[in-house]
Amino acid sequence: MRYRTATEDDAPRLLKLYKAVSRVPDGIARLEHEVTEEYVENFLYNSLSSGLIIVAENPDKPEELVADVHGYKMGLEVFKHVISDVTLCVHPNFQGRKIGRTILMVYLEEIATNRPDIGKVELIAREGNLKAIQLYQSVGFLIEGRLEMRIRNVDGTYEADIPMGWQNPNFEFDEA
Secondary structure (H helix, E strand, C coil), X not given: CEEEECCHHHHHHHHHHHHHHHCCXXXXXXXXXXXXXXXXXXXXXXXXXXXXXXXXXXXXXXXXXXXXXXXXXCCCHHHCCEEEXXXXXXXXXXXXXXXXXXXXXXXXXXXXXXXXXXXXXXXXEECCCHHHHHHHXXXXXXXXXXXXXXXXXXXXXXXEEEEXXXXXXXXXXXXX
């Protein structure tokens, strides 16, 4: 598996990946029709300009992406040390092979090693996605609360979102 920083040219491959993942129940909080070129181009642009995006290529078909993790800064001065809206996405055919764990570790290692400006990484996981919550906890994310009734499922039921955070051990505090 090859892990690398994404480029603008990855937009069509990311769109295909996110379409596939959005079809999986209880996964990412996006319905397939919400995964559009504009959606992908927006998070790709934001991640490249103010955050970080790592992708994993299919070892048998390098032109195909099988996973990504991305996030970006919010653009507000008081949050300039925070990468937010972090999303981890693994193609359904590649889930259960530790690709999600590996790409997340690559992402956090890149931040710890090369991004002392990032003090905190934030993400939100739906409460029903226990595998994701356990994965995030296993690499050092802490549960920071509970947002009740935040997700409306396709069947009309509601569930909470679980905000989680990871702190960069090499963050350089700004004394401004």
